[in-house]
Amino acid sequence: MIEIGSFIKLQRTKQEMTLGELSEGIVSVSYLSKIENQKTQASPEIIQLLCNRLGIEVDNSQEEAIKETCKQWYSMLFEVNNKEEIIATYKKIQEMMDRNLSDSLMMFEIHKVRYYLILGEYDEALKKINELNEVSSTFDNLQQFYWYKFRGNYSTLKDSEYYQSMRMYKMAEEKINQIDVSEEEVADLNYIIAVTQSKLRNTLETIEYANKALNVFMKQYNFIRCAQCHNVLGISYRRIKLYDKAIKNFNLALHLGKLNKNRQLIQLTNQNLGYLYSSKGEPVEAIKYYKEIIFDTEVSLVERLASVSSLVREYYNIEDYEEAKKSIKYGLELIDQFNDIKPYKIFYYVIHTYNYLLSERFTDFENMVVKNFIPYLKKHKDYASIIIYAELIAKYYEQLYKYKDAAKYYKEANFAYEQITNI
Template sequence: MEIGPYIKLHRIKQEMTQAELAEGIVSSAYLSKIENEKTEASPGVISLLCTRLGIQLENETDEVVREKCQEWFNMLSSEHDKEDIIQKYQELNRIMYDNHSADSLAMFEIHKIRYFLVIGELDNALSQINKLAEMTGTFDSLHQFYWYKFKGNYCTLNSENYQALRMYKLSEEKLNLLNISEDEAADLQYVIAVTHSKLRNTLEAIEYAEKAIATFRVTYNFTRCAQCHIVLGISYRRIRMHDKAIKNYNLGKHLGELNQNKQIIHLTNQNLGYLYSTIGENRKAISNYEEIVKDPEVQLYERIIAATSLIKEYYNVRDIDKTRETINKSMKLLEQTKEKETYQLFHYITYTYSYAINQETNKFESLVIDKFIPYLQKHKDYANLVIYANMLAKHFEGINRYKESVKYYKLANNTYEELVSL
């Protein structure tokens, strides 16, 4: 980053207008030309602008700061305690704006986007993106690589998957211009694989996951290897290559066990349970889901997902006692939640089966017809829509209400066709 953009970055950081910075030194128009590299200012003018900003251009400690920054950058892309990441950020934030190089400062500002995402402050991440937007024309290829990647991360967390993929592909275009680490390139390939998977671009997800895993094996990054195996498992399940899916899930689970990574283990159990459920091996599905529900260290959200999955499996094998027992567990877990919208799906699932096994017909019909099915349609949750439209159709068929039964069988069939076409 050249001196003009460096001055601009400090001015924006200090929330100073061009007029305020330029006053008594140069015109605002001339300052704009300096900041946008359209003119080369004299050393005297640069010195006066830097003095007003409280910065200097050279500092013998910059190499130390650069090393501290790199240490913090590495923490953001690996499994580190959030408190340690915050502490390191606060240390750097105290010294970065005093005396250090333009390049170090630019990289620090761009990585702040990733930092805010890691600590869960999405609004601050967006604010940082907006603040840096007018600086992008001065970014070099390395700055652009991280700029696009972290913007993609932000879009991913906001479920804007098409926009995320566009950002990741722009970041990928910079790879050939950079001497970047293999792990850094593979990490980008991994997030591209995940995004393709979310968009159901199955072949592309497999392609990028295979690229990433080839590097992660060599660098012994077993956590990322496991995550790639999960992406591959999901992809092969979707194209009904079930043996390859199971193999990849089990490889992911094995790596999770080697690293004692509970999150990986439970994620593979959830996916294995779902796969076994779809191919009718309910007992195997139950076994995988039970591993999650029984572990008190599993996060609440994951336990609720597993519990509601277990309800469906026990109901399908007609084990009513176990169905009722798991419904009670799910209700108790849901009582611990605060964000109603986040857990609405699981609330509907739990009470749908509760009303069904207790033969509370009016409540069952009212919930599923008036609330649950519209909810699934609104959220385009086609997989669950097929399940519960079929469940409702069978219910009406069992009580000889054939007109309603045909209506919901038709909804299930049409939804299935839409799901297959995705």
Template sequence: MEIGPYIKLHRIQQEMTQADLAEGIVSSAYLSKIENEKTEASLNVISMLCTKLGIQLDDGTDEMIREKLQKWYDMLSTDHDMEEMTRIYQELNEVMYDNHSADSLVMFEIHKIRYFLVMGQMDRALSQINKLAEMTGTFDSLHQFYWYKFKGNYNSANNEFNQAMRMYEAAEDKLNQLDLSEDEVADLQYTIAVTHSKLRNTLEAIDYAEKAIATFRVTYNFNRCAQCHILLGISYRRIGMQDKAIKNYNLGKHLGELKQNTQVIQLTNQNLGYLYSTIGENRKAISNYEEVVKDFDVLLYERIIAATSLIKEYYNIYNYDKTKEMITKSLELLDNTNDEEKYQLFQYITHTYNYVINEEDEKFESFVIDEFIPYLKKHRDYANLVIYTNMLAKHFEGNNRYKESVKYYKLANSAYEELVSL
């Protein structure tokens, strides 16, 4: 990065306008030309601008800082202790603006996007994206690669998967210009595979997951291999290749056990439970889901998914005592959450079955019709819309309310058509 963009980055970091920095030195228009490399300023002007910013020009970043930066970058793409990650970030944030190389500073600023996403700070990630947006014209190929990748990460976290795919493809286009590690390339391929899966591009998801896993095997990155196997399991389930799906899930589980990775183990249990449920093997589904619910080391979100899945499984085999038990468990877990929107679906599922199991017909009808179905329509959750409109239709049919029953059977069929067209 040249001196103009370097000055611009420090100015933005210090929340100074061009007018603020230029005052008493040059015009704002001339400063704009310097920052955007449209003119070559004298050493005297550059010196005065740097002095006002409180920075000095330096040849590079010392070895210790480079090593710490690389360690922090690596932590952002793997499972690491959040406290340690934050500690290193804070240390770097204190020293990176003290005369380190422009390239190192830009890379640090771009990686902040990923850091804020890992920490769940979506607003700060967006703010960082907006702050860097006016710098992109000065990015080299490596900067652009991470810029596109981390913007894609932001879009993915925001459920904007089409936009995320565009960003990942832009990052992929930079690969032939760069000399990245095999793991770095495979990480992008895995990320693209996940995004294809979210977009229901199943064959593309398989293709990219296979590319990624080929590298992760060679580099002995067993945790990432396990994640690829889970993704392949999901993909093969979707195209009806259940045996291959089960094989991949079990391979993922085995690797998770080798690395003692609880999250991977229970993620495979979650997916095996769903697969067995879809093929009518309720007992096996229940066994897998129970492993997740009883594991206190698993993320709360995963335990709640498993608990609500068990409510459905026990209800479907007419074990109403266990259904009530799991409703109680689900409500207990939900009481520990503080993100209403994130857990709204599970609240709806739990309360729906609670009204059904306690034969509170009026509450069940009004709740599903007035709240649950509108929620599912809004979020285009056609899979659950099929389930709960059918459930409502059967309820009306059992009460000889055939006109209402037909209405919701039609809605269920309409939702199913939307689902298969995805």
């Protein structure tokens, strides 16, 4: 049952009303505050008056319909669905919620965080988080489970704050034993924990959680989700240099992706296979996989750009500068197609780094790497890339006999390496 105090507070803040505006002529401001914070129980008459002022009917005749529609909408937020359908159902529920005092309201409000994240409206998601934060102390265990989960999602998607995400997911995980959620829901949490651990390069934890999720998805014949888990496992096995196991997982992911004709998943796997061969020191094989992706218009622009960035570096490393230049040209064309390159700035930096080097614009190269690229990587705690580009600029300084600067960046690279290996 939704607490009436939380409901009133939520509706009041949503309508941007002050305590004074809502309470005027009905109760005192301090009494309303007590009602909202559930420190007192108001009479039904007072509740009715407050709801009238908020324009809400205290009526639960539509409760079942609301519950059912919410259930459908929640599942839409987890599976493959088109955005139009998600938005239409959202509007339908919102209309019902505006007219009724429903038990489902708080859960609906919590799911809005996920809804805004799916739509890429991160500011709205943050606004909703802040709004809900005011009433979060009243959440029951199930509500807390989603609250923590979606806040974790937000930290990952908006800020790439994986440590913060992990804290949230762990709190959601602690709730599992106290609530009644489906096996699939638990598997989804295990999967996102695996992905987050992978971002944090906690390889053993990644494998543990990905396997837990995989076991459930396999039982449910959810092949797409299985393929996602195989990708995460493949990345982990590559990192600990168990290449055969990594390749086996990537091949399984490819097979499942092809079975489902899922181009995004196929090309994601090709990217990871390309990178596997790159890190194994087999550039020809790596290039073969990257080239599969770059002209595939069925996959998103960002995926193609990621592959072009990898390709540029691969050609550069094997000193095929002509091919590197061609890939840079294509990469720059792709960058031009973005409305907002900010979330994908790393590719911009990678491509421009090599572009400046190959076109002998060394001052631009130095300025960008020192002033923009390395600070950007530090901000995002992308230690693996810091090793690469700090080393690159250090070598550059060494060539110019600027040994002090060179030493500075070798130190940066060393520090980044220590972060990765947790020395």
